[in-house]
Amino acid sequence: MTGTIRFDLPQSAIPTHWYNIQADLPRPLPPVLHPGTHQPVGPDDLAPLFPMGLILQEVSQERYIEIPEAVREIYKLWRPTPLLRARRLEKALDTPAHIYYKYEGVSPSGSHKLNTATAQAWYNKQEGIAGLTTETGAGQWGTALAQACSFFDMECVVYMVRISYEQKPYRRAIMQSFGASVTASPSEATQAGRAILEQDADSTGSLGIAISEAVEAAAASEGKYKYALGSVLNHVLMHQTIIGQEALQQMELAGAYPDVVVGPTGGGSNFAGIALPFLQQNLSAGKTTRLLGVEPAACPSLTRGQYAYDFGDTVGMTPLVKMYTLGHSFVPPPLHAGGLRYHGMASIICELWDQDLIEMRAIPQMETFGAAITFAKAEGIIAAPEAAHGIAGAIREALAAKEAGEKRVILFNLCGHGHFDMSAYDAYLGGQLSDYEYPQAAIDRAMAELPQVG
């Protein structure tokens, strides 16, 4: 058990381009539709919310898009991130599998989210935008955007899902340390928030509701603010491909190539970040790596949802996107992986799933926390509950390899640390958590409210 277990790249190896999977998709993504007319939206429809630089990325069919020098300079504060071999975990599991993990938690915001936050802030800054509005669930995204805005001297207005706001006061404090203003959602500050509170004054909120509020706040700002989304959109997933691109180089340093790549899926950007560059190798270089997304059993968009046009938010303000969805009115139970409480999924991930180019698995909460504790005791790192879904998936793969008696190479994306999620660990260790499976009837009810398209 000697030798190197961490495979470092020099800063000169930070990717110079993002990889755009749209260039390699077997069929193009379904068009995004206007919520009123149900006609495909064009760049101008999106212009009130996003800068043109990002809108063009959203629809680009170019395979590689150059990363601006100023963004790469910020990336250097924490990139390349390390890739480690989890030898102690392998030993704890007594598996012949070789387990590697890419660790995005070394970013100053504590997760992969800063990769896209930095890019988004920069493109907005280029077009003279004063600040960004956004939503945050677990707080990973809000923290990342607060930092990114701070890097470029911009304002940041965060609507934070109320249950996270209450469970994670220190998340609020860290965003405020970077100068962001943070409001619990649903709030009285927007029409969308007030409408929810009228129906349910005790609403614990959801990402969908918070999105509605942040979108409204940007749209009502008369061009002062634009809106930033931490996942789901094509350009967001693309910004995360630097993770997989680095991992490809690092696996080469390690002298191995993954049989399976695992990542948690909330909105899809974390899984996409590690998986898409490996998918490109499958599509273009004859590789056969399995790409496995892991979602929480309590919010199973892909494994129990339906591939249909739906709103990205809860109130129905956003364009319609074809995606595997539980219905935009779906409010998931208050599971502790707040970042995975989204009713839908990135269009790109949905297409890949629909075309059998990726695999999906739903894993329950208790198994996930158990996996996180096993990992922490072996490798030292307390993972974010979202990230723990990736660990749980990797451990299932490692145990399957043991069962099969095969030396398989497993790579997973450890997308963030859990330093602001200790209340969830506290609840788990104190026996206060249990598994929750969303009743089919409730999903059916939400499905009945899907918009009728075409």
Added chain:
Amino acid sequence: MTGTIRFDLPQSAIPTHWYNIQADLPRPLPPVLHPGTHQPVGPDDLAPLFPMGLILQEVSQERYIEIPEAVREIYKLWRPTPLLRARRLEKALDTPAHIYYKYEGVSPSGSHKLNTATAQAWYNKQEGIAGLTTETGAGQWGTALAQACSFFDMECVVYMVRISYEQKPYRRAIMQSFGASVTASPSEATQAGRAILEQDADSTGSLGIAISEAVEAAAASEGKYKYALGSVLNHVLMHQTIIGQEALQQMELAGAYPDVVVGPTGGGSNFAGIALPFLQQNLSAGKTTRLLGVEPAACPSLTRGQYAYDFGDTVGMTPLVKMYTLGHSFVPPPLHAGGLRYHGMASIICELWDQDLIEMRAIPQMETFGAAITFAKAEGIIAAPEAAHGIAGAIREALAAKEAGEKRVILFNLCGHGHFDMSAYDAYLGGQLSDYEYPQAAIDRAMAELPQVG
């Protein structure tokens, strides 16, 4: 502003030996005295509390002591740690100085403390000890020891200073996640704790009190447990020298050599870790780097204390150590840098200070938090309040360089992140903190209770 700003070493560059400054001190350290007889203590006197492997290190005059292979294997989980040039901070300060920082916060426990915790747990494990007792202030040390014990399948019993226990519930949870048992100190579990509570039922505790409890718990365990200290002792400072040894290699990669090395001083191990290998260069290689320790103005052991024999703990159970002390009965104000609330200082640091081989500066709380926010906005990292003293010291140096119009090279040790200290930032941002200078009369009172030696 292009080029590399992070200077990485391969894992093969993790130091193979700790550097023992005792071999190079101009005069030997004053002997440690038995609290009853006032005679120098020998290894046998320390054996109830520490394993012989560490006792021998405590008194060793060897210049280099080999790091056991098993300890280096654990180090590989996070070492070598990065060294970065803080270009964005330089720009924010508009200083000609070049500022570098060694970042120990990437350790899974979040600070440099895991360097010695790992070593201490291993040496105890070698001698068949079942578990370790300890105290923790801010929680950095308790977290590190909980992790280290978990790595080697040992028990861990932590007495946590009550004010930190209350301000940092998630610190408790992280220690418990690694299987440690955590008790607020002063507690009813020990005679020492009960004695304090009888005098003051609302005591917020101190490191000194918690040490008394942890020492008593080990001594009363009939050999099952031994005690572990996170700073102050010679072997602890020695374990941290891997920081400075790595930094020497990394500064060479950066093509620079520091004019001044800065580190915060609580018990002394963090400052020693970065400074001692550079001091060796001063002593043996003709270098003239200034070595600057920074302590909080509210607990100014070196700048306002007296060089005298005193107890390491509050109750007077430990051996007597000659050190700059505010008196063992000194209870500092509840400043948020809990890890710096210690009445004394490592013997090694005191000797170096007494011999003018290092410099010391006391910096107030408000300036320290202000420096931390400036650093966070520039470099992204939220520092622990303890670590922020190092930032504040480095910023003073950078501004002095600007004043002098000189390009000076500054290196500081960013010993840990502040993810579990957000309540302190919250208080700072909310205007609830202020500076506190300990009244001379109170220091004089504590000094009057110093033991009379010789």
